[in-house]
Amino acid sequence: MTKSELIARLAEKNPHLYQRDVERIVTTIFDEIAGALARGDRVELRGFGAFSVKGRDARQGRNPRTGAQVAVQSKVVPFFKTGKQLRERLNADDGE
Protein backbone atom coordinates (compact mmCIF):
# COMPACT_ATOMS: atom_id res chain seq x y z
CA MET A 1 0.00 0.00 0.00
CA THR A 2 1.38 3.38 -0.94
CA LYS A 3 0.56 6.74 0.56
CA SER A 4 -1.86 7.53 -2.27
CA GLU A 5 -3.59 4.17 -1.84
CA LEU A 6 -3.88 4.85 1.86
CA ILE A 7 -5.47 8.21 1.09
CA ALA A 8 -7.87 6.59 -1.38
CA ARG A 9 -8.97 3.97 1.14
CA LEU A 10 -9.55 6.56 3.83
CA ALA A 11 -11.45 8.81 1.41
CA GLU A 12 -13.67 5.89 0.45
CA LYS A 13 -14.55 5.22 4.08
CA ASN A 14 -15.08 8.91 4.84
CA PRO A 15 -17.27 10.15 1.98
CA HIS A 16 -18.10 13.34 3.90
CA LEU A 17 -14.50 14.51 3.56
CA TYR A 18 -12.83 15.98 0.52
CA GLN A 19 -10.01 13.83 -0.80
CA ARG A 20 -7.85 16.93 -0.49
CA ASP A 21 -8.53 17.03 3.26
CA VAL A 22 -7.75 13.34 3.68
CA GLU A 23 -4.48 14.00 1.92
CA ARG A 24 -3.67 16.85 4.30
CA ILE A 25 -4.52 14.69 7.29
CA VAL A 26 -2.13 11.94 6.22
CA THR A 27 0.60 14.40 5.28
CA THR A 28 0.22 16.29 8.56
CA ILE A 29 0.52 13.13 10.64
CA PHE A 30 3.76 11.98 9.03
CA ASP A 31 5.11 15.51 8.93
CA GLU A 32 4.51 15.88 12.66
CA ILE A 33 6.23 12.58 13.37
CA ALA A 34 9.22 13.59 11.21
CA GLY A 35 9.35 17.02 12.90
CA ALA A 36 9.33 15.46 16.35
CA LEU A 37 12.17 13.11 15.40
CA ALA A 38 14.13 16.03 13.94
CA ARG A 39 13.87 17.73 17.36
CA GLY A 40 15.13 14.54 18.97
CA ASP A 41 11.71 13.73 20.43
CA ARG A 42 10.10 10.32 20.65
CA VAL A 43 6.70 9.54 19.18
CA GLU A 44 4.77 6.88 21.02
CA LEU A 45 1.58 5.50 19.52
CA ARG A 46 0.27 2.82 21.87
CA GLY A 47 -0.76 -0.34 20.09
CA PHE A 48 0.97 0.74 16.89
CA GLY A 49 4.57 1.44 17.80
CA ALA A 50 7.11 4.06 18.78
CA PHE A 51 9.43 6.17 16.66
CA SER A 52 12.68 7.40 18.15
CA VAL A 53 16.14 8.45 17.07
CA LYS A 54 19.37 6.68 17.85
CA GLY A 55 22.87 8.03 17.65
CA ARG A 56 25.56 6.38 15.55
CA ASP A 57 29.22 7.05 16.30
CA ALA A 58 31.62 8.29 13.69
CA ARG A 59 33.53 5.42 12.07
CA GLN A 60 35.98 4.52 9.35
CA GLY A 61 34.03 3.26 6.38
CA ARG A 62 35.08 1.91 3.04
CA ASN A 63 33.92 2.67 -0.44
CA PRO A 64 32.72 -0.80 -1.42
CA ARG A 65 33.66 -0.25 -5.04
CA THR A 66 37.19 1.07 -4.66
CA GLY A 67 38.03 -0.16 -1.17
CA ALA A 68 39.21 3.34 -0.26
CA GLN A 69 38.83 4.34 3.37
CA VAL A 70 36.42 7.15 4.08
CA ALA A 71 35.54 8.82 7.35
CA VAL A 72 31.86 8.48 8.21
CA GLN A 73 30.61 11.22 10.51
CA SER A 74 28.50 10.53 13.56
CA LYS A 75 24.81 10.74 12.78
CA VAL A 76 21.35 10.07 14.10
CA VAL A 77 19.04 7.54 12.54
CA PRO A 78 15.29 7.08 12.94
CA PHE A 79 14.15 3.89 14.63
CA PHE A 80 10.76 2.20 14.92
CA LYS A 81 9.75 -0.30 17.53
CA THR A 82 6.57 -2.20 16.77
CA GLY A 83 3.87 -1.92 19.42
CA LYS A 84 2.69 -4.96 21.30
CA GLN A 85 -0.78 -5.05 19.81
CA LEU A 86 0.42 -4.71 16.21
CA ARG A 87 3.12 -7.33 16.79
CA GLU A 88 0.45 -9.72 18.00
CA ARG A 89 -1.75 -8.93 15.01
CA LEU A 90 1.07 -9.76 12.62
CA ASN A 91 1.23 -13.24 14.08
CA ALA A 92 -2.43 -13.80 14.77
CA ASP A 93 -3.58 -15.70 11.70
CA ASP A 94 -0.90 -18.37 11.29
CA GLY A 95 -1.80 -20.49 14.32
CA GLU A 96 1.22 -19.05 16.18
Add this chain to the structure above:
Amino acid sequence: MSENTITRAQLSEAVYQEVGLSRNESADLLEAVLGEISTALARGEAVKISSFGSFAVRSKGQRVGRNPKTGEEVPILPRRVLVFRPSQLLKKRINDGTVAKAAKG
Protein backbone atom coordinates in the same frame (compact mmCIF):
# COMPACT_ATOMS: atom_id res chain seq x y z
CA MET B 1 18.36 17.60 22.59
CA SER B 2 14.94 17.80 24.19
CA GLU B 3 13.51 14.27 24.70
CA ASN B 4 9.84 14.86 24.86
CA THR B 5 7.39 12.15 24.00
CA ILE B 6 4.78 12.93 21.41
CA THR B 7 1.57 10.93 21.59
CA ARG B 8 -1.76 10.66 19.81
CA ALA B 9 -2.91 13.82 21.60
CA GLN B 10 -0.31 16.06 19.91
CA LEU B 11 -0.74 14.40 16.51
CA SER B 12 -4.50 14.79 16.50
CA GLU B 13 -4.10 18.37 17.71
CA ALA B 14 -1.86 19.00 14.68
CA VAL B 15 -4.53 17.51 12.41
CA TYR B 16 -7.13 19.70 14.12
CA GLN B 17 -5.03 22.84 13.57
CA GLU B 18 -4.15 21.96 10.00
CA VAL B 19 -7.41 20.70 8.56
CA GLY B 20 -10.19 22.33 10.52
CA LEU B 21 -12.20 19.27 11.48
CA SER B 22 -13.49 18.98 15.03
CA ARG B 23 -11.09 17.69 17.68
CA ASN B 24 -13.09 14.51 17.93
CA GLU B 25 -13.03 13.88 14.23
CA SER B 26 -9.32 14.69 14.03
CA ALA B 27 -8.66 12.03 16.65
CA ASP B 28 -10.87 9.56 14.79
CA LEU B 29 -9.04 10.18 11.52
CA LEU B 30 -5.64 9.69 13.16
CA GLU B 31 -6.94 6.38 14.46
CA ALA B 32 -8.24 5.49 11.01
CA VAL B 33 -4.84 6.18 9.46
CA LEU B 34 -3.06 3.95 11.98
CA GLY B 35 -5.81 1.35 11.58
CA GLU B 36 -5.53 1.17 7.78
CA ILE B 37 -1.75 0.83 8.01
CA SER B 38 -2.01 -1.89 10.67
CA THR B 39 -4.59 -3.82 8.69
CA ALA B 40 -2.46 -3.76 5.55
CA LEU B 41 0.57 -4.94 7.51
CA ALA B 42 -1.42 -7.69 9.23
CA ARG B 43 -2.32 -8.95 5.75
CA GLY B 44 1.39 -9.10 5.03
CA GLU B 45 1.27 -6.09 2.74
CA ALA B 46 4.12 -3.57 2.79
CA VAL B 47 3.20 0.05 3.40
CA LYS B 48 5.17 2.75 1.65
CA ILE B 49 4.79 6.37 2.70
CA SER B 50 6.71 8.53 0.26
CA SER B 51 9.17 11.00 1.82
CA PHE B 52 8.74 9.24 5.18
CA GLY B 53 9.63 5.59 4.89
CA SER B 54 8.30 2.11 4.38
CA PHE B 55 7.04 -0.62 6.65
CA ALA B 56 7.53 -4.21 5.58
CA VAL B 57 6.65 -7.55 7.10
CA ARG B 58 9.40 -10.13 7.32
CA SER B 59 9.05 -13.79 8.17
CA LYS B 60 11.58 -15.24 10.57
CA GLY B 61 12.31 -18.94 10.79
CA GLN B 62 12.56 -20.91 13.98
CA ARG B 63 15.79 -20.55 15.93
CA VAL B 64 17.19 -21.48 19.28
CA GLY B 65 17.17 -18.75 21.88
CA ARG B 66 18.29 -18.65 25.46
CA ASN B 67 16.63 -17.42 28.56
CA PRO B 68 19.15 -14.74 29.55
CA LYS B 69 18.36 -15.20 33.23
CA THR B 70 18.64 -18.98 33.50
CA GLY B 71 20.78 -19.76 30.45
CA GLU B 72 18.20 -22.35 29.47
CA GLU B 73 17.75 -23.03 25.76
CA VAL B 74 14.30 -22.30 24.43
CA PRO B 75 13.03 -22.58 20.85
CA ILE B 76 11.91 -19.30 19.30
CA LEU B 77 9.02 -20.10 17.01
CA PRO B 78 8.75 -18.82 13.44
CA ARG B 79 7.19 -15.38 13.46
CA ARG B 80 6.47 -12.33 11.42
CA VAL B 81 8.17 -9.09 12.33
CA LEU B 82 7.78 -5.54 11.15
CA VAL B 83 10.72 -3.58 9.82
CA PHE B 84 10.72 0.16 9.20
CA ARG B 85 13.04 1.63 6.60
CA PRO B 86 13.27 5.39 6.79
CA SER B 87 13.39 7.30 3.51
CA GLN B 88 16.52 9.22 2.55
CA LEU B 89 14.50 12.39 3.06
CA LEU B 90 13.55 11.49 6.63
CA LYS B 91 17.15 10.57 7.43
CA LYS B 92 18.34 13.85 6.02
CA ARG B 93 15.72 15.86 7.85
CA ILE B 94 16.62 14.26 11.15
CA ASN B 95 20.32 14.86 10.69
CA ASP B 96 19.82 18.44 9.62
CA GLY B 97 17.57 18.88 12.62
CA THR B 98 15.63 21.38 10.64
CA VAL B 99 12.52 21.30 8.53
CA ALA B 100 13.52 20.48 4.96
CA LYS B 101 10.78 22.54 3.40
CA ALA B 102 12.32 22.46 -0.05
CA ALA B 103 12.06 18.69 -0.31
CA LYS B 104 8.44 18.46 0.84
CA GLY B 105 5.84 16.50 -1.11
